[in-house]
Amino acid sequence: MVNKTIIVSNRLPVKIVESNGEYLLSPSEGGLATGLGSVYKKGDNIWMGWPGIDVPEERQQEVTEKLAELNLIPVFLSPEEINLYYEGFSNEVLWPVFHYMVTYANFEQTYWDFYQIVNQKFKHTVIEHLNEGDTVWVHDYQLLLLPGLIREEQSHVTIGFFQHIPFPSYEIFRLIPWREDLVEGMFGADLLGFHTFDDVRHFLSAASRLTNAKISDNVVTFKERQIVVESFPMGIDEAKFESLVTEQAVVEQIASLKETMQDRKIVLTIDRLDYSKGILQRLQAYELLLQKHPEYIDDLSLYMIVVPSRDTVPQYKELRDQIDQLVGNINATYRTLNWLPVHYFYRSFPIEFLSALYATADVCLVTPMRDGMNLVSKEYVATRIDNTGVLILSEMAGASKELNDALIVNPNNIGDVMRAIVQALNMPVEEQITRMSVMRGIVKKFDIHLWVKNFMDKLEEVKQLQESLLTK
Ligand code: GDG
Numbered sequence: 001m002v003n004k005t006i007i008v009s010n011r012l013p014v015k016i017v018e019s020n021g022e023y024l025l026s027p028s029e030g031g032l033a034t035g036l037g038s039v040y041k042k043g044d045n046i047w048m049g050w051p052g053i054d055v056p057e058e059r060q061q062e063v064t065e066k067l068a069e070l071n072l073i074p075v076f077l078s079p080e081e082i083n084l085y086y087e088g089f090s091n092e093v094l095w096p097v098f099h100y101m102v103t104y105a106n107f108e109q110t111y112w113d114f115y116q117i118v119n120q121k122f123k124h125t126v127i128e129h130l131n132e133g134d135t136v137w138v139h140d141y142q143l144l145l146l147p148g149l150i151r152e153e154q155s156h157v158t159i160g161f162f163q164h165i166p167f168p169s170y171e172i173f174r175l176i177p178w179r180e181d182l183v184e185g186m187f188g189a190d191l192l193g194f195h196t197f198d199d200v201r202h203f204l205s206a207a208s209r210l211t212n213a214k215i216s217d218n219v220v221t222f223k224e225r226q227i228v229v230e231s232f233p234m235g236i237d238e239a240k241f242e243s244l245v246t247e248q249a250v251v252e253q254i255a256s257l258k259e260t261m262q263d264r265k266i267v268l269t270i271d272r273l274d275y276s277k278g279i280l281q282r283l284q285a286y287e288l289l290l291q292k293h294p295e296y297i298d299d300l301s302l303y304m305i306v307v308p309s310r311d312t313v314p315q316y317k318e319l320r321d322q323i324d325q326l327v328g329n330i331n332a333t334y335r336t337l338n339w340l341p342v343h344y345f346y347r348s349f350p351i352e353f354l355s356a357l358y359a360t361a362d363v364c365l366v367t368p369m370r371d372g373m374n375l376v377s378k379e380y381v382a383t384r385i386d387n388t389g390v391l392i393l394s395e396m397a398g399a400s401k402e403l404n405d406a407l408i409v410n411p412n413n414i415g416d417v418m419r420a421i422v423q424a425l426n427m428p429v430e431e432q433i434t435r436m437s438v439m440r441g442i443v444k445k446f447d448i449h450l451w452v453k454n455f456m457d458k459l460e461e462v463k464q465l466q467e468s469l470l471t472k
Pocket of ligand 1: 270307354373374
């Protein structure tokens with residue numbers, strides 16, 4: 001039997017809708033799905049996860065068969081499980097704590113109970129499909145216990161784990177009541193990957209303080225197994241963004257955006273609705289700009305795309321109201337008959353329109369309070385094929401470790417963000433080109449395909465290390 005790779009993540013890379021009693025599937029085109037496409041679409045490889053929709057038991061077989069044609073295996077979850085494991089523990093405990101927003105955390109015992117139950121459920125599905133010699137690659141914070149659970153059943157299996165969000169400093173992580181269980185769950189992996197070296201450092205520090213593991217450099221020894229912890233900064237599908245911008249439909253949208261703006265400059269921001277993204281602080285910086293520099297009135301607009309997300313969680317609803325209010329205030333105070341300071345869209349757009357916006361924006365403002373990586377910043381860079389444009393980037397985003405030629409800001413310093421916008425608007429084209437071409441080189445070289453390759457190669461290397469230890 002040929003060995004296979006099993007990818008596991010909370011969500012499958014597919015959208016399922018029910019229409020006239022039929023389930024219709026459309027594969028996701030997100031960066032991660034594209035990068036991992038080179039893995040799960042090959043041979044016997046598969047991707048496991050929740051299909052994103054509540055499927056009644058009597059129709060689960062039908063959905064399973066349809067998904068199997070795409071090499072996808074569903075883990076069906078009930079609305080209660082989604083509510084308590086995903087919206088509860090994942091998004092009301094791990095997400096706020098890992099993004100340093102501890103006052104937003106809700107340490108509910110039932111959330112934790114369901115987090116364990118659902119991680120167990122994922123384990124059962126993995127074990128059902130797992131054969132000797134297979135490799136498992138688990139993704140993200142919803143499944144921190146899964147590596148340990150699989151390891152309990154199959155002690156020799158090769159497991160990789162990658163976390164897409166930050167790992168916080170120990171002083172923050174220790175606040176979680178179930179912290180030891182989480183770290184020991186992650187120890188089930190052979191290779192633990194994070195976006196940045198700081199995340200690695202924070203994880204190793206938590207591991208050394210919370211468990212009796214031995215740590216030497218980036219290798220953890222726990223229960224006679226060795227676990228390698230390393231940073232793998234994730235890239236994007238650079239070639240796609242580079243070519244999208246030359247497509248006829250995008251070229252037409254760019255022309256129409258330019259016509260609407262009539263020589264005014266565009267400052268662009270794109271995020272999911274999330275308190276970690278610093279949307280309110282960014283609006284405050286823009287408001288300060290209009291207040292302190294009235295010369296920019298009627299001269300530039302902020303295009304702000306906020307993609308709806310997690311709107312059943314109370315803090316997200318509240319954030320949306322606050323954004324609505326602030327945008328309303330800014331527009332009411334500064335607008336003129338023919339000019340709007342903030343063009344705010346609370347919805348998602350086709351990737352072609354995003355590409356047109358990236359190409360038209362003079363400045364891209366990416367100022368999260370915390371972000372594992374932030375792919376929007378890299379997509380902006382990849383789209384700027386003439387090397388113009390200025391990226392303003394928060395030092396709290398993982399991407400700031402690679403994109404040093406952006407204007408790097410502390411997102412909490414509203415005055416500093418405002419000054420960076422002024423600097424960006426006045427930056428000579430030669431300087432824009434110098435900075436952007438360096439960043440484009442980085443985004444092009446370290447793309448999503450290299451990221452997948454680097455992780456898989458390292459996992460293979462670690463597997464060999466484990467085997468040599470076993471035969472000693
Ligand atoms: C997590 C971590 C880490 C946005 N609006 C639309 C749209 N998007 C796409 C962007 C980009 C993606 O969504 C957002 O990715 P980010 O990286 O910025 O943020 P998270 O969703 O929070 O992702 C993050 C990432 O995982 C990967 O490891 O970088 O730190 O938080 O690709 O283009 N796509 C479309 N329409 C939209 O309106 N089609």
